[in-house]
Amino acid sequence: MIMAAASLVVTVFIYMGANWLYRYKPILILSPLLLTPTVLVILLLATHTQYNTYNSGAHWLSDMLQPATIALAIPLSKHFELVKKHAAEILISVLTGSAVAVASSLWLAKELRLDPNLIYSLIPHSATTPIAMAVSQSIGGVPTITAVAVMITGIFGSLIGPSIIRMCNIRNDVARGVLLGTSAHGAGTSKAFEFSSITGTVSSISMILAAVLTLFITPWILAVCF
Known part of the structure; x- marks a missing residue:
């Protein structure tokens, strides 16, 4: 449960940080869509965290895509x-x-x-x-x-x-x-x-x-x- 909450929070904070960097210096390599998954992959590899373990909390972000699509x-x-x-x-x-x-x-x-x-x-x-x-x-x-x-x-x-x-x-x-x-x-x-x-x-x-x-x-x- 703690790991699930941590993965969710870490993902959100990494995205917020990447978004702040991109607004400060809007160059291709700092795009949140590119920087966020790159940092997450490096973090998971460095901590030897399995994807299923990470996704136990981060999947809530993916699940939000459905109501977000309806909101269009x-x-x-x-x-x-x-x-x-x-x-x-x-x-x-x-x-x-x-x-x-x-x-x-x-x-x-x-x-x-x-x-x-x-x-x-x-x-x-x-x-x-x-x-x-x-x-x-x-x-x-x-x-x-x-x-x-x-x-x-x-x-x-x-x-x-x-x-x-x-x-x-x-x-x-x-x-x-x-x-x-x-x-x-x-x-x-x-x-x-x-x-x-x-x-x-x-x-x-x-x-x-x-x-x-x-x-x-x-x-x-x-x-x-x-």
């Missing part, structure tokens, strides 16, 4: 008319992005001559974890590897997404939201809300659409390309 309905209700107005653009953009993500992952993995099981595990990396793992399992992949790929995609996308937005001078809230939500799912949506409430709302919708569309288009793309 609040900004959606505020910007419903705007989302409705741009529904066609959002749907087409997310469909295109999801298809490109699956097809490009498949092409690159084949070019690298990866094992088929690994290829199937990496293909749905742009969907949210539960759906990505389900897609992976249904097409013959390894869900655990898929979960890691999803995590890396989310972190990497949320880190480079803002830079791409600045370089391309993307000022439209809807466009920024689609970019972050489609490419970096939950982590991207968290970053999107830093731009504006509208960007975050569109990102959350794009994240959900990308997951659903990936579920349907992946078998079709595999049938065409394999």
Whole structure:
């Protein structure tokens, strides 16, 4: 019980410290999404702590993702008319992005001559974890590897997404939201809300659409390309 409480408290304090550092000096290596898991892994290895022991308390943070996802309905209700107005653009953009993500992952993995099981595990990396793992399992992949790929995609996308937005001078809230939500799912949506409430709302919708569309288009793309 003490260890469970300690792991929860330590995780929160490490994240708060990383967040403070990133605000003080906003450089890539100090991003809380990158620094927090790195420090935690080093700490667990240094103290010879098993992951199950650590997760006995830290899992409460993961469990909060479900109500946090539901809470995204609040900004959606505020910007419903705007989302409705741009529904066609959002749907087409997310469909295109999801298809490109699956097809490009498949092409690159084949070019690298990866094992088929690994290829199937990496293909749905742009969907949210539960759906990505389900897609992976249904097409013959390894869900655990898929979960890691999803995590890396989310972190990497949320880190480079803002830079791409600045370089391309993307000022439209809807466009920024689609970019972050489609490419970096939950982590991207968290970053999107830093731009504006509208960007975050569109990102959350794009994240959900990308997951659903990936579920349907992946078998079709595999049938065409394999």
